[in-house]
Amino acid sequence: MTDTLAENGTVDGRRPPAQLFRDLRTSADGLGAREAARRLTVYGPNELTRRAARTWPAQLRAQFTQPLAVLLMVAAVLAWLGGAPELAWAVVAVILLNAGFAFAQERQAERAVEALAAYLPAAARALRDGVVVEVPARDLVPGDVIELAEGDRVCADGRLLDGELTLDLSALNGESVPAARTADADFAPGPLLEARELVFSGTACLTGLARAVVTHTGMHSEIGRIAALSQRGHTGPSPLERQVRRATWIIAAVAVAAGAAFLPIGVVSGLGWAAAISFTIGLIVANVPEGLLPTITLALAGGVRELARDGALVKRLSAVETLGSTTVICTDKTGTLTENRMRVARLWLPGAEVDPADPRAGPLAYAAALCTTAADAGDPTELALLRHAADLRVPVRPADRDRGRRALYAFDARLMRMSTVDGDEVHTKGALESVLPLCTRVRLPGGEAAGLSPEVRAGLAAATDRYAASGLRVLAVASRPAAGLPADRASAERDLTLLGLVAMVDPLRPEVAAAVTAAHEAGIRVHVITGDYGPTAAEIARQAGIGRGGMRIVTGSELDRMTEADLDSLLARPGEVVFARSSPEGKLRICEALRATGQIVAMTGDGVNDAPALRHADIGVAMGRSGTDVAREAATMVLTDDNFATIVRAVDAGRRVFDNVRKFVLYIFAHAVPEVVPFLIFALSGGAVPLPLTVLQILAIDLGTETLPALALGRERAEPGLMSRPPRSPSSGVIDRRLLLRAWGVLGVVSAVLVVAGYFWSLWRAGWQPGVPVGTGSALHEAYRQATTMTFAGIVACQIGTAFAARTEHASLRSIGLLSNRLLLAGIAFEVAFAAAVIYLPPLQAVFGTAALEPVHLLVLLPFPVVVWAADELFRWRGRASRSVGTFGPARAAAAAKR
Numbered sequence: 001m002t003d004t005l006a007e008n009g010t011v012d013g014r015r016p017p018a019q020l021f022r023d024l025r026t027s028a029d030g031l032g033a034r035e036a037a038r039r040l041t042v043y044g045p046n047e048l049t050r051r052a053a054r055t056w057p058a059q060l061r062a063q064f065t066q067p068l069a070v071l072l073m074v075a076a077v078l079a080w081l082g083g084a085p086e087l088a089w090a091v092v093a094v095i096l097l098n099a100g101f102a103f104a105q106e107r108q109a110e111r112a113v114e115a116l117a118a119y120l121p122a123a124a125r126a127l128r129d130g131v132v133v134e135v136p137a138r139d140l141v142p143g144d145v146i147e148l149a150e151g152d153r154v155c156a157d158g159r160l161l162d163g164e165l166t167l168d169l170s171a172l173n174g175e176s177v178p179a180a181r182t183a184d185a186d187f188a189p190g191p192l193l194e195a196r197e198l199v200f201s202g203t204a205c206l207t208g209l210a211r212a213v214v215t216h217t218g219m220h221s222e223i224g225r226i227a228a229l230s231q232r233g234h235t236g237p238s239p240l241e242r243q244v245r246r247a248t249w250i251i252a253a254v255a256v257a258a259g260a261a262f263l264p265i266g267v268v269s270g271l272g273w274a275a276a277i278s279f280t281i282g283l284i285v286a287n288v289p290e291g292l293l294p295t296i297t298l299a300l301a302g303g304v305r306e307l308a309r310d311g312a313l314v315k316r317l318s319a320v321e322t323l324g325s326t327t328v329i330c331t332d333k334t335g336t337l338t339e340n341r342m343r344v345a346r347l348w349l350p351g352a353e354v355d356p357a358d359p360r361a362g363p364l365a366y367a368a369a370l371c372t373t374a375a376d377a378g379d380p381t382e383l384a385l386l387r388h389a390a391d392l393r394v395p396v397r398p399a400d401r402d403r404g405r406r407a408l409y410a411f412d413a414r415l416m417r418m419s420t421v422d423g424d425e426v427h428t429k430g431a432l433e434s435v436l437p438l439c440t441r442v443r444l445p446g447g448e449a450a451g452l453s454p455e456v457r458a459g460l461a462a463a464t465d466r467y468a469a470s471g472l473r474v475l476a477v478a479s480r481p482a483a484g485l486p487a488d489r490a491s492a493e494r495d496l497t498l499l500g501l502v503a504m505v506d507p508l509r510p511e512v513a514a515a516v517t518a519a520h521e522a523g524i525r526v527h528v529i530t531g532d533y534g535p536t537a538a539e540i541a542r543q544a545g546i547g548r549g550g551m552r553i554v555t556g557s558e559l560d561r562m563t564e565a566d567l568d569s570l571l572a573r574p575g576e577v578v579f580a581r582s583s584p585e586g587k588l589r590i591c592e593a594l595r596a597t598g599q600i601v602a603m604t605g606d607g608v609n610d611a612p613a614l615r616h617a618d619i620g621v622a623m624g625r626s627g628t629d630v631a632r633e634a635a636t637m638v639l640t641d642d643n644f645a646t647i648v649r650a651v652d653a654g655r656r657v658f659d660n661v662r663k664f665v666l667y668i669f670a671h672a673v674p675e676v677v678p679f680l681i682f683a684l685s686g687g688a689v690p691l692p693l694t695v696l697q698i699l700a701i702d703l704g705t706e707t708l709p710a711l712a713l714g715r716e717r718a719e720p721g722l723m724s725r726p727p728r729s730p731s732s733g734v735i736d737r738r739l740l741l742r743a744w745g746v747l748g749v750v751s752a753v754l755v756v757a758g759y760f761w762s763l764w765r766a767g768w769q770p771g772v773p774v775g776t777g778s779a780l781h782e783a784y785r786q787a788t789t790m791t792f793a794g795i796v797a798c799q800i801g802t803a804f805a806a807r808t809e810h811a812s813l814r815s816i817g818l819l820s821n822r823l824l825l826a827g828i829a830f831e832v833a834f835a836a837a838v839i840y841l842p843p844l845q846a847v848f849g850t851a852a853l854e855p856v857h858l859l860v861l862l863p864f865p866v867v868v869w870a871a872d873e874l875f876r877w878r879g880r881a882s883r884s885v886g887t888f889g890p891a892r893a894a895a896a897a898k899r
């Protein structure tokens, strides 16, 4: 039995408390703050050391061993062997630059995600100096006494001192059946995990309330030993990253194949082996989109950071893109649609309906306030009851209440009620349909009891419906004298006398209605899944604007009776559904049914029992303020403000990030055509037309002038109409046919025509005819250098036009404003300065084979950006026009109807 002692080098938690206190040098009152601090330095923080994270040298090394870098290295070696050392050096520079860039971006993305972990501190309630205080979970030390309640994540291994719990041990043993734990269990030999007096770090407390003394923390805990947690939070590549990786490879393969095909053509055309090889290599280097992947990772990380500022903490990079394709939001009501600030609005006493200030409500208010566990903070429903009792001059002080409490049957979301035994009275409060069956009498306002007559029942039903119709939450309150202490919950909750109903307002959050409208605009359906009464929830939903296309109310029991096919057809019909009195199982079923029909589901939840649904949803959304640790851990996204509107904002951000990734893909792809066409002309003319663009000029464009504008496109603001489009189908890739058509067919072709025209114009102007030599020493050599410079400058000019065109996918440039992306303007200024340096600075002229352009050249270049942009503007305009009248309109309507 001393196996754990030996292995951990610490204490065996299965000893009786008195012995544990001695071994751990502590007591039932826990540790003092100073002693705890001292132990923290001895035992170390209560954390699982991560699986050795990659250190930065390893991360940097990885940049050089990744396949694209290796491909470039092969190119460099070939260039060297082919007798083009300058090119070899240039390629090496490209490799170094790229690696540095990717490395920096990866680090930054990683930091963004790590910073989020800090936003989500796990907290524990520990006794320090005899009082319960909230401490960061990492500060727990052996000897601490902690309090555990429903919804808490257990943060350390320990032994129960008092109380009872049920635990979800699935993180440790994979079993989802809740395990009962009690302080009074006797020692029984057997596996540690089955010891009924022990609790374990990483598990979740499903029900109950207990205190435990901490025996093991950090890596000494069971979960630390299994090191299961180190698997968590592992982030694989997102679907977007996978797609882009695949696309990168395809493009690289095409570039290599094209390069290989051009090599013999170049030689046959009289370019000579050395020049042909170097050109081939240049073509490959230029067209392999090395920087794409890290840039996308960075864009996602930027999205994550932005969301965090907006109140939505996303735990995985990939969630950002999933958010963008959300088609259904399942939200709960209290606290998410509403403010979760309750106030008692009306009271119903048998035979009378009164205002909150009416003294006749005193006994009801007092009983309701006694049946609470909230103190200064806690359940807003209970805080409202405590406040109301105080207003009526029958105050209940939490400290007095707790002192007089003899038993507590905590609020159970399934039973929808809670009960307490205070002094010699039982108090029960909860949903009417849950409490009424336990009642045998009512208490009349005069104080005397009467039977539950049909009239009273009718009055109750009428009052409940009236309150619900105006969106009030209704609680029934009952009590009875208790001579002895009831043996269990069932014997406490019977023979009750109904005191009356308390109706509370919980106002709608002001920003919710606009957010619901925005969701509808964006083609997203909103269903409400709530524990509350149907008509109440329906009224709140109506106020929020939910129910477009018709609203249906489905209660928990109706849902239980539905077959899967019924549920599918309910969800397939147009309109929105309010699922009332729902159970966690119901939530999971709804989630599964929606996902089975291909919907992308964002689902909110805050309770322990919501965890399965949160895990199952595409985007599980937990509440940062009111939610439980368990829900937060299961969720993909945590809302720091618990606000429905934040979900919609997150969808918006998700769509924007995806869009912006497409923008720079478009921009980067567009230059391929004007870079390849000049080479084709040279090859197809059999060398009669001299090569219009040198390799180093291509590199100067792809790795110099274009970098900053491309990055700036990733920071573009949301395009108008972004949230009035239907959700993107999750199967549609980031690179689709329309994008390629635009990049190559429109922007690329127009650019190529302009660039080639500029080249020929410049040559002819100097008196060149096909076949006339332009090599070093020839009469036309200077004119030829000027002409290639013209090609280079032409591509740069066209890419400026492309950058402005790429800013929107559908909208016109006018609608977003020419100057609204400052970063892009700065990027273009850099582009122009870089190009000017290459063209006009003599040392660079020598490297890049350029010659200074004359004013007349510049005049010819001036319209290039405008023409390229205008061609794309026309393309987008046609797209918009055909969408509003043509194919897209009905398609969209059909899609909306299907949804």
Ligand SMILES: Nc1ncnc2c1ncn2[C@@H]1O[C@H](COP(=O)(O)OP(=O)(O)OP(=O)(O)O)[C@@H](O)[C@H]1O
Binding pocket: 332, 333, 334, 335, 379, 381, 382, 411, 413, 416, 417, 418, 429, 430, 431, 432, 473, 474, 475, 529, 530, 531, 532, 533
């Ligand atoms: N503290 C409480 N004590 C007793 N009964 C409660 C308490 N809180 C809620 N109830 C009852 O249980 C019902 C269900 O509550 P639950 O917390 O599951 O859902 P909700 O807060 O109404 O809505 P949502 O699921 O949207 O958050 C409530 O309608 C109410 O009748």
